[in-house]
Amino acid sequence: MDFGNTTFWDEITSHGYSITEDGTTFCEKQPIIVNSIGVWEKFLLPSRVGMVIWEYSLPQLEAVIVIVLCLWNFIYFLLKKIRLPVPRITSMMLAGAALSQTSLLPNDWLVQRIFFPDDLRPKVPDTLGAFAFVFYWFLEGVKIDVGVIRRTGSKAVITGIVTVLFPIFTANIVFGSLRETGGKNLTGVEYRTMIFMQSISAFTGISRLIRDLKIDHSEFGRIVLSTAMVADATGVCINIVAIFAWSDWRVSSFQGIGVLGYVMVLVWIFRPLMLLVVKHTPEERPVKEYFIYIIIILSFFSFQYLKMLHFFPAIGPFLLGLCVPHGPPLGSALVQKFESFNTGILLPLFLFFPMLQIDGPWLVEEVKKLRHYDGQMYEALTIIVVVSASKIFFTTIPPLLAKMPLTDSFVMSLILSNKGFVEMCYFMYAVEKQTLQAKSFTTVALMILFSSTVLPVVIHYLYDGSKRFICFQKRNLMSLKLGSEMKILMCIHKSDHIAGVINFLEQYFPLEDSTLNCYVLNLIELVGLDNPLFISHQMQKAEPGHRSYSTNVLIAFDTFKHYWKSISVELFTSISNPKYMHQEIYSLALDKQASFIMLPFHKIWSIDQTTVVSDDVIRRKVNINVLSQAPCSVGVLVHRQKMVSAQKRKPIFKVCAIFVGGKDDREALAIGKHMMRNQKVRLTVLKLIPGTTVGMTTGWDQMLDTGELKETLRNNNTPLEGEQNFVEYLEETVDDGSDTSRILLSIASTFDLFVVGRSSGMGTDVTRALVEWTEFDELGVIGDLLVSSDFPQRGSVLVVQQQQNVACR
Template sequence: MAGPPPPPPPFSFGNGTFEVCMALPPKINSVGIWENQTSPSVILTYSLPLLELQMLLIFTVTHLVYGILKPLGITLFASQMFAGMIMGPAVLGKIESFRDIFIRNELVLQVIDTTAGFGFCIFSFLMGVKMDARLALKTTRRAVVIGIVSLLCPLLVSIIVQEIYKTPNQSERITIEYLVGVVTQSVTHFSVVAWLLGELNILNSELGRLALSAAAVSDLSNIFLYKCFTLAGYWKMSPSLAVGWAGATIFYLFLLFCVFRPWMFWVIRTTPEGRPVKGVYVVIIMMLAFAYGVFTHWLDRSPLLGAFLVGLAVPDGPPLGSTMVEKFDGLANGVFLVIYVTTSTMRVNPTKMLADLSRVRFTCILVIATFLAKFISCLIASCWSRIPIRDSLAFSLIMSSKGIVELSYFSSYKDSEVLSDETFSMLTLVVLVNATIIPILVKYLYDPVSRKYASYQQRNIMHLKPNSELRILACVHRPEHVSALVDVLNITYPTKESPNVVYALHLIELVGRDSPVFIAHQKHKNLVVNSYHHIVAFNQYEKNNWETVTVNAFTAISPSKLMHEDVCTLALDKEVSFILLPFHRKWSVDGSIEDDNNVIRNMNCNVLDRAPCSTGILVDRRRKLFMSSTSTYSVGMIFLGGKDDREALTLAKRIARDPKVKLTVIHLIADEDSGNFIDWDGMLDAEVLKDIKQNDNSHGCDVKYIVLVSKHGQQASRIVQSIVGDYDLIIVGRRYGADSVQTMGLSDWSEFPELGVIGDLLVSPDLNCRISVLVVQQQDFIDS
């Protein structure tokens, strides 16, 4: 899969002897600039102060470059490479004082390079942890075809181009250099694709999931081919050497996946639910990663490969994989990866690269031919899969993207002296150009947000046919959300003639893996996830309402900033009429605020902006709605007018069909309105209020209609304060951005715009009550 750079081929170059002089014991810590007041720069003769200065310069330059290039759409990785070019021999490297800091002698380079290599070893381990290897084994036929085609086509084309332009006197080293370029340009690496999709916020889009699956197949195929060619190379040199290498590799993998991986599952089983993994286990796993790195180095393999495979053996996701990522991801990505990318790019020397123009020309031809072969093959395969042409172009660019994995390949090969300075510089510049242009083009071609969730029909409660089924998507984040949502579902009064179809979606934040997961529990009944208790609760709700309620349970594991896409996509696919969301604030039993979850709030706001149907946010104030089969409860509905209020009133009418419900509609009017409706919205309001005004109890509904006058927001606030204690649940329309005389001035004090002015007033701590609130927004837009 997208692991660290593979080992160099069984050839060696540069077997010369180097003589290095160093002082023992080495000078590490200084006593400060006052050690030699006449020459404070003496502290730079110590390795630790010098390393700190190098890191400070790297972070300063990279952040300045990123701040300048970010508005242009340049990614952080490309900005770090640009910073490395600036700090290299072409720009700042020409300044003597700067050269003294970074390239004064070999020992200076060794310290910073060792630090970067150590950090990238941790990063390689985390790449393995976050990778879901099963994705390549349970993917669709379309992803398998694209993954294999995207690997074989550019590989064959590049080999043909190399044979065409091969000169009779071409050295073996140059041939191997070109072979390295061919392989790295042909493979699509899972980690690079996952990073690009995450950078563009399309990780769990339909196109993103397909790209991840195809990249996983391509990566797995690449490893298989590489191992076969390596084994063949060793067999050609010595059959006994090949057998020994194969035996050591099998023993290595057996020990890792048949001994240590089961032990990791034991760690997961012995960790109490909701509790963190013990620190001693985290330390053991990290030490195991470094030990395996030493072991693979002893086998003449890159130590990064050992760390990566240990990470691959760690079960992804919570609790173990997420713990490893939480503890080390910030350090690896925020510190060591920046140093690694920058110092690797600093080794690019354009002057040496231009010394041989014929090689530059041939490398450009080879790279362009490989890129076009990969791009065109992916484009044809995706169009064959009936993907729209614009999305196919974006998908082909994603599959052709290059990044940190390719850069690590080239750095490793240069350290092994497989690549010359010229070839390394050219191939690194290819990665830089690719990482700069492709994200901009993909962002231009593929916008999953714009009109993605626009529906071609009315999907709301108000436009449902009489006695038609009501499809509701109930979203759950935490266990305490379940009971409140089930209470509201219970009072919607499903019957055999008008049943409820409930889609229960448990949303889990993606931590400890790269690929998002979406599980339909009807198809994967034996799959064990953290949604077990939520599924049981909704299944019990279905049993309590047999033949009137159907429940389908789902679990979505995705990044917090992309959770709304899972919600909107499921609502669109299942033709849902109403999405029910929990409020982000949690109250304790005594009514005090216990927790504010901004992840839930951001998701709710994104759903309100993009939902393909009507949406409701339930504010649970710890007041039980559904006490028993004989108890009654009061529901209030505050009506001001507008489409959101009409949708909320339609839902309130459906609830009022329950004989145990007493519904009161409080109609707030301005003094000058006097109940006369003169505009189109007013006429629609009058129509939806007609049967409420007539107090039509023909269906057994207990409905009361009250008209109250509010001339301004302060008066509306007093009205709300006077009625909140009379009800168990109050339903209101969101009415976001709708100005009215009745609520004038309240929006200036609104804390939660997603609830509207009345909803925000009802959840204010100033009311000091435990009433629950349901804020309703009608479907926002329809594709015409």
């Protein structure tokens, strides 16, 4: 381009650019012109000497964002298709590594002009990446519940300390004086930096890894999280000691006083102010917007303050994030507003551009030197291999001594040895502070890329989380004898479900002299937290004046428990991601050896039962997930209580068990038998007989059907205080779904509760022509018909599914 062309500069000056007379200096007017006058600018200007569109800041930024976004998503999608569970952040780094060698292309190539412009103008994509870096650390602090530290067990504390200290001791023995004097190609500072970074286990990186591996809701995942938090705290303490040991005492004292003062301001000023904001925010109302923006501004000030102290600046926004009260309304608002945008759009820029610094030609030369045990890469790899091997070995020992299986102990050591985003950030900071050479950064960046790519795949194939939900015993109501101990897990998603659960227990079970053990699990969506919480209200009592996640549930069931002293009630709260709520339910059901899980239907009706007031799709997915692999029998309760006259002092509750045949129908009969022990319950068994034998049970299943029916009718008499309780038995022959619908419509207003198996009538004439109209598969065909808007009944419906699989030892 001819920069001395007068006509060109006459046109360009109007866009905000100019050049000196001798053509040596390129000037830019303020404010900067960030966008072009159009795609065809170069062709519209005289002599076609205009600027191309990507030479302007805004189009260049947009082009970079689009290219980076498309590339890392393509890599992530490709790895996912070949079933390699590589985290998203690793895909972002792989995208940067893939494009790093475009710097070797000729300068006139389009990619070169976009990613490596040769002018001195501010690099807007790099600046936005730095913005994302600060935001990431702040949000990671917000999502961490500091209270987890108080719940950390002694085994996690020991493992967390060992996994950091012992690799450092090993490296000190192996490398000795090299930590001070340095080696042939690496300085002493580089030795110390690499040893320290390979020894630590960063909590934020570990928590993101186990979340990507989908094991954060397991007991194993919680143990790893607790251990990582202790390890991270140990690493911080060692770092503080190292600063005082290797720096001038005046400088280190100044840094220490500055950081200590910052922490005191956070704890004694900012934290109380944030709690005051939460206190004055009405419950279930959002925090005022200006509070959120003030906190965001403070996070950037904190970054600059720590940078001024020559301390790792990311600690500033991270500590501020820790001071933000977790969960709603403040912590969750910050995460919901900024997490997706920052992680999906801006953070890839931060991870992308450092990977562009990888020096490919130098790397090839260093690989050749490895054969001669020489070179800068050889020294760096020696440090990495020695420290990583000792870390894996020593981390495996404490869990093994605590009787954790060998495979799980080894997987735990691999997780704690994984390197990712946090380590990358620190090494970039070290390059900026000139304590790490740019060539050394190439080596450590590739090792981090290798670790974050390979280790998740190895962990995924070594640790099978689904095995922990396998049940080796029959746990269903059909196998329970009448009068034996019954363990039921009742799930609650919303306060509106409380009345339905309590009414169901009071009306349909004999609570006066009962062997019923009821476990109530309140499920709350995880928002604004990094790690899930599981609270046992028998072990952790709510403190007066503190906000509780389950206040309404606790009050309601405490009252219920004190009124019905004959039954056992235990209360739990699970705060987790809806995608994994079913795992929390499985874990509690297995731990308590429950025979039945009762789930509330995702729809809630108004008091007069005419209007749907809530239709929660997320809760429906939770129910479907539970039904797919539950370790015991499951029931979905559609609570639509009929209005009872106040003059009716001892109401009679009429229950209809619909029976066609199959294991789910047998389970429905079994729960009907247990209800029959309540003298206020009148049970009717309605057997629907298909006109043909197509799809009907045969052989052993048919024998079990007949035996269960006879058993139910044989228990017709249940004498209690001179009263008799009878089972009414009805049979109806049906030719297709229309007959089924007609029969059920005729008795719709007669019963207070319908109990039906989920698979009832499937594949038979009973449901023919009804399958196509099914809206909710989790209820089955007949269950869906009973809750449909066309069905004129206001009674409740319980859809039952018997335990699906029992594993063999």
